[in-house]
Amino acid sequence: MSLFSKVTHQPKQATNNRITERKRPALQNGNQAKHKKSREEKRFKLKRLTSTPKDFTRNNDEVHHSIDICPVMKAIIDTEQFQRLRNIKQLGASDLVYAAADHNRFQHSIGVAHLAREMCTRIRSKQKNLGTTLKDILCVTLAGLLHDLGHGPFSHVYEQFRSELLSEMKKDGSLEEDRNFPSVPQDWTHEHSSLVMIDATLKSLGLEIDLSSDRLDEPLKQIGDGIDRMSMRVFKGDGTDEFDDDDVLTSRDFIFIKECIFGKPIPAVVEKLGKEQLIGRTDPRKAWLYDIVANRHTGIDVDKVDYFARDERRSLAQAGKINCQILYEAMVAKDATDKGEQLMICYPKKCVEEVLEFFRFRFKMHGTVYQHKTTCAAAIMIVDILKLADKYYTLPAGSKRHSISSAVIDPDAFLALNDNIIENIRNSTSADLKPARDLAERFLKRDLYKFAGEMNIKFSDHAMLQKAKHHPEEIVREICSIEGNHKDEDGNAVTLEETDVIVKFGSWHYGRKGENPLTAVRFVNREALCSSDEILTAHEVDEDDYETLLPRKFMKQCIRVYCKDSSKTDLLLHMFQAWRCNLETGVATHGLQSSSQFAISRDHSTAEVSNLERPRAASAVALTQDSGEEDNYAYTPIKRKIQDGMEEPSPIPLQRFHLK
Numbered sequence: 175m176s177l178f179s180k181v182t183h184q185p186k187q188a189t190n191n192r193i194t195e196r197k198r199p200a201l202q203n204g205n206q207a208k209h210k211k212s213r214e215e216k217r218f219k220l221k222r223l224t225s226t227p228k229d230f231t232r233n234n235d236e237v238h239h240s241i242d243i244c245p246v247m248k249a250i251i252d253t254e255q256f257q258r259l260r261n262i263k264q265l266g267a268s269d270l271v272y273a274a275a276d277h278n279r280f281q282h283s284i285g286v287a288h289l290a291r292e293m294c295t296r297i298r299s300k301q302k303n304l305g306t307t308l309k310d311i312l313c314v315t316l317a318g319l320l321h322d323l324g325h326g327p328f329s330h331v332y333e334q335f336r337s338e339l340l341s342e343m344k345k346d347g348s349l350e351e352d353r354n355f356p357s358v359p360q361d362w363t364h365e366h367s368s369l370v371m372i373d374a375t376l377k378s379l380g381l382e383i384d385l386s387s388d389r390l391d392e393p394l395k396q397i398g399d400g401i402d403r404m405s406m407r408v409f410k411g412d413g414t415d416e417f418d419d420d421d422v423l424t425s426r427d428f429i430f431i432k433e434c435i436f437g438k439p440i441p442a443v444v445e446k447l448g449k450e451q452l453i454g455r456t457d458p459r460k461a462w463l464y465d466i467v468a469n470r471h472t473g474i475d476v477d478k479v480d481y482f483a484r485d486e487r488r489s490l491a492q493a494g495k496i497n498c499q500i501l502y503e504a505m506v507a508k509d510a511t512d513k514g515e516q517l518m519i520c521y522p523k524k525c526v527e528e529v530l531e532f533f534r535f536r537f538k539m540h541g542t543v544y545q546h547k548t549t550c551a552a553a554i555m556i557v558d559i560l561k562l563a564d565k566y567y568t569l570p571a572g573s574k575r576h577s578i579s580s581a582v583i584d585p586d587a588f589l590a591l592n593d594n595i596i597e598n599i600r601n602s603t604s605a606d607l608k609p610a611r612d613l614a615e616r617f618l619k620r621d622l623y624k625f626a627g628e629m630n631i632k633f634s635d636h637a638m639l640q641k642a643k644h645h646p647e648e649i650v651r652e653i654c655s656i657e658g659n660h661k662d663e664d665g666n667a668v669t670l671e672e673t674d675v676i677v678k679f680g681s682w683h684y685g686r687k688g689e690n691p692l693t694a695v696r697f698v699n700r701e702a703l704c705s706s707d708e709i710l711t712a713h714e715v716d717e718d719d720y721e722t723l724l725p726r727k728f729m730k731q732c733i734r735v736y737c738k739d740s741s742k743t744d745l746l747l748h749m750f751q752a753w754r755c756n757l758e759t760g761v762a763t764h765g766l767q768s769s770s771q772f773a774i775s776r777d778h779s780t781a782e783v784s785n786l787e788r789p790r791a792a793s794a795v796a797l798t799q800d801s802g803e804e805d806n807y808a809y810t811p812i813k814r815k816i817q818d819g820m821e822e823p824s825p826i827p828l829q830r831f832h833l834k
Contacts, residue, residue, distance in 0.1 A: 218380060218398060223249060223405035225413055233284060237483050237494060241288040244409045246312065246423070247319055249401050251284070254589065255323060255375040259283060261592035265485060266328040267552035268543060270620060272489035275543070279322045279329065282481055289476035290318035290466050293501050297462075301506055303708055304459045304517075308408045309420060313427050313454075317434035317467045318476060323375070324367025326582065327595050328556055333364060335557045336579050339564065355580040365436050367582045372432060374585035381406070383425045385446045390426040390453075430454020434467050462506045462517045471518050472695045473685045474500060474532060482535060489543045499528045507710035509696050520712035523697040530723055533684040533691045540682035541730070551623045551736055554676055556596065559617060562610035563599050623676065623736045624743040627750045631731045633688065642733045646677040649733065653677075653746070653753045660745055670745055676736040683729035690717060690728060 223229050229245035243251065250256055259280040263269065269276040294314050298306040326332030340360060359366075376382055380400025384392065393403045408421040432440050433454045444450050455463055469475040479497055487494025499521075507520040521529060543549070560578055568575040571587035578595070581587035599607060600614040631638050641648055650672050660668045685691035696712035703710070717724065737746045 218396060218400075220380070220396075220400065220402040221405070222402045223407075223409075224415055225409055225411070230409065230411065235281070235285060235288070237480070237487065237496065238285055238288050241284060242411070243284075244312070244315075244411070246316070246406055246409070247287065249379060249406075250316070250319060250375060253375050253378050255371050255378065255585070256280070256283075256319075258589055258592060259322065259325070261594060262322075262325050263328060263593055264481065265489070265543070266331045266549070267556060268489060268546070268549045270552050270622070271546050271548045272543070274491070275485070275489040277484060277488050279325055282484060283319055283322050285480040285484065286321060286467065286477050287315050287319035289480055289496075289501065291315040293466055293476055293504060294463070296502060297504060297506060304462075304506055305457065306460065306463075307420070308410070309423070309427065310455070310460065310463055312408050312423070313430050314434060314463055314466050317431045320372050320375070320431065321368060321435045321467055321477065322364075323371035324364040324369070324582070324588075326364065326367070326588075326591055327560075327593050328553070330364075331553045331556050332560075334553065335560045336362070336582070338557055339561055339579055342561075355577045356574075356583060358580050358583055362582060366441075367588065368435055369432055369440065369442075370583065370585050371588065372428070372435075374589075376428070383428050385425065385442065387447055390429070391424050393422050393424055394428065395425070426454060430463075434464055437464075437468050437470055459517060462519050465519050469519065473691065474519070474529065474695070476501070478532075478536070482539060485539060485543060497528070497532060499525055500532060503528075505698060505710065507696065507698050507702075507712035510711050510713045517709070518696065518712075520696040520698055520710070522703065523699055523715065526692070526697060526715055526720060527723065529695055530692060530720070537682060537684050537728075537730075545680055545682055547625045547628070547734060548622065550678065550680070550734065551625055552617070554678065554736060555613065555617050555623055559596060559599060559610050559613050562613060563607055566604055566606040567595075567599060567602070567610070621740070623738050624740050626735045626737050626743055626746040627754075628732050628734045629754055631733065633727070633729075633731070639731065642677070642679040642731075646679060646733070647672075649677045649753075650675045653735070653749050656749050656752050668742065668745055670742055670749060674737055674739045674742055675746060676738065678734050678736070679731070680734055681729060681731045684725075686728070688727070688729045690724065692717065692720070692724075 223245035231243045233241045233243050235241050260278055262279040264277050264279055264282050265275045291311055294311040380398035381394040381403055382397045384395040396403045404422055406423040407417050433452050439450050467475055467477055479500055483494045483496050486492050503521055503525050504519050506517050508515040508517055564578045567578055569581050569587040569590050571584040576584055576587040581591050596614050599610050602611055654670055654672050662668050697715055698710050698712045735750050737743045
């Protein structure tokens, strides 16, 4: 008996390695072999994927226009684990700044799968000596499709929430003791969650990866109703259902898919098989396949190519075109500076400027979109809401319940975690959730935390960098320690509390922090392209040849200050500017006292004071002496109209603050 209920034997002249829908024996050690169905398999209701239009479809996309969806992709896309990505925004809270930037991880993942397939197919057609198979291309395509399954609510904002919560629990052990939820490993990332969700996706299809060392090269394990494991295979798109033994996806293939996403050996493989190396593809000629979705060497991969184009189109209302040269000119070569001669994705030397433009565009998108000051304010607010609700808002997972932060380790709980969580918290009735509910209601009204200022940090200022990165609470304390007679327009005293102030460290770069990213990319000379060598050799370019195209610095680092209480934003801006002035003049920042009186306008939405960092702004600040006391100054925003053709006079400098 074969694996299926109906058996029709092929004529004797049929080839030994050709299988059709009517005769598809199971694979054992890569060879055909008949075997009886197990008792469990006889009970399963299995669906066979075919090349019919029902299983082989096409999807319209705003960036790529048209994307072919093979039956295996469609089966995965139609699972609830993948459909969950429809409710995960690609850019977190950026749609509060750019209204059209509400696209989701669902669209992006399909786009990445498309680009991964296109890039692999082009390299395979150009360099046939690499031994790339159609199954290799399918595996990399599925890695692109599944790479973002582990993202939580509002994408990277959820990781920021978990990071801050973990940091607070480290500082205060009582916070962790008060929680009765499963613990999460400290190094957990969304890639770890993606691995868990891939297993859950396969389980929903009635399949499982078999980590037994003698079954890695056999088809996936059938564990329940769903997709026939022999249907998880390469579909050539020629309308026929004939396939070879090697076309069927095995457990090793799905380990390879996971490795492409994770970027290193899978923890389960290390634990079960004791192998701390990549085992999905061990052929040295195929090492480059690991860099298609997430490039370990250069950072140039199809993931970024897709989201750069998609995010630019949605946020900046620009063309959002795919960087074709990055895809079409890519080739595989060995690094001349690497003694191991590992193959990597390289480019012809004519593409140096195009590669530089890729890194330059990365810097631009981080500065204008991903780390926009208002987007960051919204992200901080979401993090605060989730921290307030974490202990009290639980997610069911069978007989267990998880907190918002611990749901990452349980696919059932994680399945219920998406961007709707803010509305769910707002609509809750629990008394314990009232603080989170009030903040969620404020967020949904777009009453966000207010940006109060930014200060760039020099690379040479190591003390400030360490303080901003690891001890921002010290900066908050220093700002709030500046004393003065601060009053509102009605003469009531105004006090800035440390709980009102948020200091965040921010940085964005060209791809390799403070280093030139071009040094990590290898280029193939024209002479090498014309050579008869079986494997091309690539070299690092000389930076001096492109010095006119390179910036002086490759990384920006800064601190940003936000105010939770919008009525105190002007006061915080004033005190932050005073703190900066004392830093510049070398005055100590602890125990500062201002003899000034600060008058806050009732209209906190005006930008009269918010332009202190721009000395030639149309709104200025003046220090005027009060008639009451000696050395008592009122810090008053003054509107100044500038006529056409007239130069604005320089604003009066801020009064220096001195120690008590």
